[in-house]
Amino acid sequence: MFGMFNRSRDLRTEGVWIAVVLVVIFATLRYDNFMGLYNVQTFFGYNSMFILIALGMALVIMTGGIDLSVGSVVALSSVVAAYTSPYGIELALPAGLLTGIAAGAINAFLITKMRIVPFIATLAMMLGARGMALVLADNKSVSVDWTSNFTKFGLTRAFGLIPWAVILAAVVFLALWIMLERTTLGRRILTIGGNPEAAKLMGVPVNQTLAITYIISGACAGLAGVILASGFGAGQPLEGLGWELSAIASVVVGGTLLTGGVGSIPATLAGAVLLGLIFNILNFENGLGVISLSAYWQSVIRGGFLLIVVILQSRSGGGLARRRGTT
Amino acid sequence: MVDTPVLKMTAIRKSFGDVPALTDAALTIRPGEVHALIGQNGAGKSTMIKILNGAYRKDAGEIELDGQAVRFSSPHEAQLGGISTIFQEVNLVHYRSVTENIVLGQEPKKFGMIDWPKAHRRAEEVLQRFGLNLDVRQPLHHCNIAVQQLIAIARAVSFDARLVIMDEPTSSLDSQEKQVLFRVIRDLSAQGVAVLYVSHHLEELFEVCDRVTVMRNGSMIATHEMSDVTKLGLVSEMIGRDANQIAESGATGFGKTHAGSQTVVLELQNLSNGTNVKDASLIVHQGEIVGLAGLLGAGRTETVAMIFCADHPAGGNMAFKEHRSFFREPAEAINAGIGYCTEDRKAEGIIPGLSIRENLTLAMIPRLAKRGVIPRMAEREMVADFIDKLSVKCAGMDQPIRELSGGNQQKVLLARWMATQPDLLILDEPTRGIDVGAKREIQTLIEGLSAAGLSVLMISSEFEELVEGANRVVVLQEGKAITTLTGGDLNEDSLLAAVAGEAEGAAL
Amino acid sequence: MTMTKATDMTGSSTSGKMNFGQLARDNGTFLALIALIVINMIITPNFLQVQTLYVNLTQVATIAIVAIGMTLVIASGGIDLSVGAVMALSGALAPFVFLSEFGMASPGLALVLSIAVALLAGLLCGMFNGWLINQFAIQPIVATLVLFIAARGLAQVLTNGNLQVFDNPAFEFIGSGRVLGIPFQALMAVAFALILSWVVRRTAYGRYLLAVGGNAKAARLSGISVNRVRLATYAICGVLAGFAGMVVSAINSASDANQTGQLMELDAIAAAVVGGANLMGGKAPIIGALIGAAIIQLVKYTLLANGVHDAVALIAKAVIIILAVYFQFNRSE
Amino acid sequence: QGLPPLEQKDQYTVGFAQTESNNPWRIAQTKSFQDTAASCNWNLVYTDAAGSAAKQVADVDSMIAQGVDAIFLPPREEQPLLPAVLRAKGAGIPVFLVDRSVDPNVAKAGVDYVTFMGSDFIEQGRRAAEWLIANSDGTEVIVELEGTTGSSPANDRKKGFDDAVAGQSGMTIVASQSGDFARDKGRQVMETLLQSHPDVTVVYAHNDEMAIGAIQALEAAGRKPGEDVTLVSIDGTRDALQAIIDGKLGVSVESAPFFGPVACDTMKAYAAGEDVPTWVKVEDRVFTKDNAADHIGEAY
Numbered sequence A: 001m002f003g004m005f006n007r008s009r010d011l012r013t014e015g016v017w018i019a020v021v022l023v024v025i026f027a028t029l030r031y032d033n034f035m036g037l038y039n040v041q042t043f044f045g046y047n048s049m050f051i052l053i054a055l056g057m058a059l060v061i062m063t064g065g066i067d068l069s070v071g072s073v074v075a076l077s078s079v080v081a082a083y084t085s086p087y088g089i090e091l092a093l094p095a096g097l098l099t100g101i102a103a104g105a106i107n108a109f110l111i112t113k114m115r116i117v118p119f120i121a122t123l124a125m126m127l128g129a130r131g132m133a134l135v136l137a138d139n140k141s142v143s144v145d146w147t148s149n150f151t152k153f154g155l156t157r158a159f160g161l162i163p164w165a166v167i168l169a170a171v172v173f174l175a176l177w178i179m180l181e182r183t184t185l186g187r188r189i190l191t192i193g194g195n196p197e198a199a200k201l202m203g204v205p206v207n208q209t210l211a212i213t214y215i216i217s218g219a220c221a222g223l224a225g226v227i228l229a230s231g232f233g234a235g236q237p238l239e240g241l242g243w244e245l246s247a248i249a250s251v252v253v254g255g256t257l258l259t260g261g262v263g264s265i266p267a268t269l270a271g272a273v274l275l276g277l278i279f280n281i282l283n284f285e286n287g288l289g290v291i292s293l294s295a296y297w298q299s300v301i302r303g304g305f306l307l308i309v310v311i312l313q314s315r316s317g318g319g320l321a322r323r324r325g326t327t
Numbered sequence B: 001m002v003d004t005p006v007l008k009m010t011a012i013r014k015s016f017g018d019v020p021a022l023t024d025a026a027l028t029i030r031p032g033e034v035h036a037l038i039g040q041n042g043a044g045k046s047t048m049i050k051i052l053n054g055a056y057r058k059d060a061g062e063i064e065l066d067g068q069a070v071r072f073s074s075p076h077e078a079q080l081g082g083i084s085t086i087f088q089e090v091n092l093v094h095y096r097s098v099t100e101n102i103v104l105g106q107e108p109k110k111f112g113m114i115d116w117p118k119a120h121r122r123a124e125e126v127l128q129r130f131g132l133n134l135d136v137r138q139p140l141h142h143c144n145i146a147v148q149q150l151i152a153i154a155r156a157v158s159f160d161a162r163l164v165i166m167d168e169p170t171s172s173l174d175s176q177e178k179q180v181l182f183r184v185i186r187d188l189s190a191q192g193v194a195v196l197y198v199s200h201h202l203e204e205l206f207e208v209c210d211r212v213t214v215m216r217n218g219s220m221i222a223t224h225e226m227s228d229v230t231k232l233g234l235v236s237e238m239i240g241r242d243a244n245q246i247a248e249s250g251a252t253g254f255g256k257t258h259a260g261s262q263t264v265v266l267e268l269q270n271l272s273n274g275t276n277v278k279d280a281s282l283i284v285h286q287g288e289i290v291g292l293a294g295l296l297g298a299g300r301t302e303t304v305a306m307i308f309c310a311d312h313p314a315g316g317n318m319a320f321k322e323h324r325s326f327f328r329e330p331a332e333a334i335n336a337g338i339g340y341c342t343e344d345r346k347a348e349g350i351i352p353g354l355s356i357r358e359n360l361t362l363a364m365i366p367r368l369a370k371r372g373v374i375p376r377m378a379e380r381e382m383v384a385d386f387i388d389k390l391s392v393k394c395a396g397m398d399q400p401i402r403e404l405s406g407g408n409q410q411k412v413l414l415a416r417w418m419a420t421q422p423d424l425l426i427l428d429e430p431t432r433g434i435d436v437g438a439k440r441e442i443q444t445l446i447e448g449l450s451a452a453g454l455s456v457l458m459i460s461s462e463f464e465e466l467v468e469g470a471n472r473v474v475v476l477q478e479g480k481a482i483t484t485l486t487g488g489d490l491n492e493d494s495l496l497a498a499v500a501g502e503a504e505g506a507a508l
Numbered sequence C: 001m002t003m004t005k006a007t008d009m010t011g012s013s014t015s016g017k018m019n020f021g022q023l024a025r026d027n028g029t030f031l032a033l034i035a036l037i038v039i040n041m042i043i044t045p046n047f048l049q050v051q052t053l054y055v056n057l058t059q060v061a062t063i064a065i066v067a068i069g070m071t072l073v074i075a076s077g078g079i080d081l082s083v084g085a086v087m088a089l090s091g092a093l094a095p096f097v098f099l100s101e102f103g104m105a106s107p108g109l110a111l112v113l114s115i116a117v118a119l120l121a122g123l124l125c126g127m128f129n130g131w132l133i134n135q136f137a138i139q140p141i142v143a144t145l146v147l148f149i150a151a152r153g154l155a156q157v158l159t160n161g162n163l164q165v166f167d168n169p170a171f172e173f174i175g176s177g178r179v180l181g182i183p184f185q186a187l188m189a190v191a192f193a194l195i196l197s198w199v200v201r202r203t204a205y206g207r208y209l210l211a212v213g214g215n216a217k218a219a220r221l222s223g224i225s226v227n228r229v230r231l232a233t234y235a236i237c238g239v240l241a242g243f244a245g246m247v248v249s250a251i252n253s254a255s256d257a258n259q260t261g262q263l264m265e266l267d268a269i270a271a272a273v274v275g276g277a278n279l280m281g282g283k284a285p286i287i288g289a290l291i292g293a294a295i296i297q298l299v300k301y302t303l304l305a306n307g308v309h310d311a312v313a314l315i316a317k318a319v320i321i322i323l324a325v326y327f328q329f330n331r332s333e
Numbered sequence D: 001q002g003l004p005p006l007e008q009k010d011q012y013t014v015g016f017a018q019t020e021s022n023n024p025w026r027i028a029q030t031k032s033f034q035d036t037a038a039s040c041n042w043n044l045v046y047t048d049a050a051g052s053a054a055k056q057v058a059d060v061d062s063m064i065a066q067g068v069d070a071i072f073l074p075p076r077e078e079q080p081l082l083p084a085v086l087r088a089k090g091a092g093i094p095v096f097l098v099d100r101s102v103d104p105n106v107a108k109a110g111v112d113y114v115t116f117m118g119s120d121f122i123e124q125g126r127r128a129a130e131w132l133i134a135n136s137d138g139t140e141v142i143v144e145l146e147g148t149t150g151s152s153p154a155n156d157r158k159k160g161f162d163d164a165v166a167g168q169s170g171m172t173i174v175a176s177q178s179g180d181f182a183r184d185k186g187r188q189v190m191e192t193l194l195q196s197h198p199d200v201t202v203v204y205a206h207n208d209e210m211a212i213g214a215i216q217a218l219e220a221a222g223r224k225p226g227e228d229v230t231l232v233s234i235d236g237t238r239d240a241l242q243a244i245i246d247g248k249l250g251v252s253v254e255s256a257p258f259f260g261p262v263a264c265d266t267m268k269a270y271a272a273g274e275d276v277p278t279w280v281k282v283e284d285r286v287f288t289k290d291n292a293a294d295h296i297g298e299a300y
């Protein structure tokens, strides 16, 4: 769209959109009310959190790194936002955001200054942020103030139509998209992922760029935490378990290479939506009363679905990988 | 007007752990001059450069730029300080577009956003200077190595630098492209930009350089005006041996003492890979050294890669000894008696974290191992033997190979294949990045092996090497074998004519 | 026990011959373990007791066994998130066999069969991971995510999510038996470690593993079947996870598809990395993984025994992983 | 505005938004609802939140979107499920809370949701403590095995027990650590705590699974559960009743998962316009040596 490449890059980014469309058509035909306003609103309201962390994760993965801490940071930030909720969303939102930024900054410090590999650094942050959340919250959910405008943010809709959380996620989405395609920072992120050594020698301030990327990921998680607290009425120190894995899956389904250097923000959005649709559809399927899938079968099916998507993904994108593998 | 030097490095010292790389290095470059830096493999040239531009930190010494003491802590800072570098290994980002690789760090902006149309235009302009007309929007990895190297050079030159450093910039360039590069270097020099030029190709120095500094074992030996020295004199300073002695033994180690037998070892018929190799045919006899010549992008690498099943062939026939079809795995080719030393040392040759020993024996483990267990003593003896024979400069066989200089890594890789005692050895640019002394040793070795019955198929961009070393040279043009030169027909002029042929400029 | 570990230590060099640098590096992790033990002697009540040793040995065994497999996978340049789920599957399958009608009828045969089936399940899961990674060039972290989700689901489907409680002393020996007074599972962990560290150092497979992890392209061109090496590596990891799953079932006299191996992947990765594994591949410090597991276990024990609450313990664990890896890295640079 | 009405029909589409399925108790609860669906002529829409309160809200939302007649909801947590309750009410769907409640400051039974069916976790902890106090010589060294850190049954069962014991001068809780409601973790934690507190005389576990793990740990260390150390726990599972019969476990306070039949009755009553109490209290029994053998047949 921004004219980065004039030819269609590869099937990967389009494939995931095609998959989304097919799944939506299937579900619309099969289930009543699937495309109903209520389902669409709540679907995006809930998934705005996953979209946010997937977007942050996408940037991190484009640099060739990974951020395992996002789930815990969501929890921590939701607790902080809940504590600051009496002062209204004007204060609670920045507070939650800052929490995420702080966590991202610590990740950045561990990775760039202490030179600890991202996997381990963010794994430690995953444990640490969870611990902090539990300590701060005294091991229980923290109630929010229902009298301030804090919960309005999570529970009401702009123009009575679009959940505020969705608007927030959309703003972040656009900002990150433009950032990646049209700013020096975005180019640096992709350059580092493509070849960190070369990037350094080409004069890219590698550490600074990495730091910013982890901070953005933390910030996205922080915003997701604010949405969690305000949309669900509590700071939840135990929430977000395993969210990092669904974020990674979204990013990969969106065609971003885990080795870094190649990636797309819109396709990441599609990846997150696609994974979210699976849960939604499983719920609707159970409502049909044809077969009632136990939670366990649902796990098996989700695993199988992920399998199919990544295999298809590797096929359509595989040309490039395979060619490079043989020369 | 020859007042303050643009660069003055004095008493530079640098050690990696216990290994000293630079002991007393010095370098002075005048404004606008083209200054050569030469020395054997491991002499410390690359280290010197990396210290200069902040990639490494020096242990001691002074660096002055325009008379001012400077200390860069990253290539980025050096770039801002007016030093722009082209590194020995092409260091660009494959997945990103050509434009990005060129403008990264100085993107044109509009309202704080990158102005892509303008960026593309600028990239095109910069490349035009090198006579390159290509789609700058395509990902870099769609370009061949030569173009990539030119892009790297174009990038470095596009910064407004006081000093441009080129570490073996011609290692992937053919003679035409070299001329383009030299023209650009002269342009730079005319504009007052100094160029530091590192190369093992001494002839090149006489073509473009004004002065030369010789390094040996981490120290500066001498600096001369180019007009005051001879090739032989430089070589003797580099190696530290008497000039007469060297003159006696010839420029290359090839003596071409024998001809191959009549037994055909390898036969390729109409080989194609569906892309750039279209109709490659050639024959290698037992004990013969066959050269493979062509412009960059002529498909030499791809052709030999298919023999070894490093690449999958799309058509044609192959026969190797009694084996009458293509191999399905490199392992099969090795078993059948082929060795293949690749062109891209870093990506396809060394296992950086493993030791010299482990790298050296890698291809022959199946033969070495007894019931899956590697016999320790036998392995060590063999490795010690090769290190000795090839005089690999290292701290010991258990040193990680990544710590060796480029040339010494190349020797270990050659040893890897010699150790498998193949019937056919395929060498893709075997002496690229290797100093004169080592080159001779390697060439002598190849010659000796072929005298003992080994067949060699060798790709080289150096005509001298092919003319002196090969019994026959097959010339590829755009993926087709167009002619074979033997005997009296085989000289540098005929080779140049055949390689370039009608395909003037077709390489790009 | 600490003494035997000390001697094992010297065997952990990945490159054949020992040199002092290597020794000092490994000793870094080892010194951390010693430090932990000393700290415990001072602050933890009743630490210097044989029973403490038993408790720690039984608890560390499963982490150690899985961490050993993980170290191999990491050496190949990959990662295996599915180990915990594979533990659940294998742990559920074993009792499934000997609790079946057939199993009741011929207990001896059923015991052997149940162990075989559990290990086979681990093997198949590992091979499935390896196949995915080979065949489709899928990144390991995503490829193993598939079984991370699905394998536990399968185990739950199989058992309907219920605990399978059993009373089978022969099988329980795997988890609670002792040989010469030492817990059987701990012996097995040490045995696996010794065997595999020998394999890494001395066999062709070991050399191939490190080559594939170090530079897969170059390895292929040197005649190594990269796919076979990867397949074998994930298979070994799967089998070891399967074994660990049986241990957990055996020690509890019950299999629990829901809980067995929960978060094990993280512990195992942490142990491997603390033990010196490099996530970029090309290094396989097996004995280091054993020590890494011991450190993780001892940290857990220390915090628990001293009444540090779970939430705080999480933070402490994070700090300790960071410090351990930091010093590890700085030494090995 | 008041509660949404429920029309009388032969067949209802009923949503049951389970929170997780990773322990025997939840599995028994789900099964109870599934069995009831058959007998009570429900078309059951079943979802599983896999332990995530946020997903549970999304699950309820998808039920609302599908237009179910009524929703049975065991809220994973008191606060985070409030929006789900409020939105269901807004959509005109009556909600019945099962086994846990939501924050009464924001949503009230009889106003925002029909009723809360279940017992009281604090009460369960208190009754466990009462049994201990009645069966003790007054001085005890207590180790507490907590449920999953941060979960409401863990917090409440701890509060109920700790408050009751606080009044006993001779009883001290020397250690209290989480065993995650799981047998294996319970065993490991007990093994460790036994080393640092060898003088322990009472183990209070927040559920039976951890109690059984603790029994294994005690036996492995050469202690005699039931004699040297008294065990107190909650749930009333089959394994626990067997342990009581074997003399290893002292008491297990029931926390019955069989909500299906009550749910069916309550919903029918509500549809018929009868007065449904705001708290349909489920009576928890206390299983001890005296009655364990009588009830083991019906345990899960």
Ligand SMILES: Nc1ncnc2c1ncn2[C@@H]1O[C@H](COP(=O)(O)OP(=O)(O)OP(=O)(O)O)[C@@H](O)[C@H]1O
Binding pocket: B016, B019, B020, B021, B039, B040, B041, B042, B043, B044, B045, B046, B047, B048, B088, B402, B403, B404, B405, B406, B407, B408, B433, B435
């Ligand atoms: N990262 C490193 N670690 C350890 N030793 C190193 C490292 N880099 C270089 N060396 C050593 O320093 C010495 C100088 O190496 P350098 O790469 O500068 O040589 P060079 O003159 O550029 O050789 P070539 O012509 O082969 O490129 C060599 O002995 C090499 O082994």
Ligand SMILES: Nc1ncnc2c1ncn2[C@@H]1O[C@H](COP(=O)(O)OP(=O)(O)OP(=O)(O)O)[C@@H](O)[C@H]1O
Binding pocket: A323, A324, A327, B141, B142, B143, B144, B145, B146, B172, B276, B294, B295, B296, B297, B298, B299, B300, B301, B302, B343, B459, B461
């Ligand atoms: N890594 C790569 N990925 C995709 N295409 C490649 C790659 N390397 C080379 N090619 C393509 O293969 C063609 C030939 O490459 P190359 O320059 O290696 O040919 P060559 O005749 O072997 O030259 P030389 O051996 O002198 O470098 C080029 O047109 C290039 O586009």
Ligand SMILES: [Mg+2]
Binding pocket: B045, B046, B047, B088, B405, B406
């Ligand atoms: Mg060099």
Ligand SMILES: [Mg+2]
Binding pocket: B300, B301, B302, B343
């Ligand atoms: Mg080539």
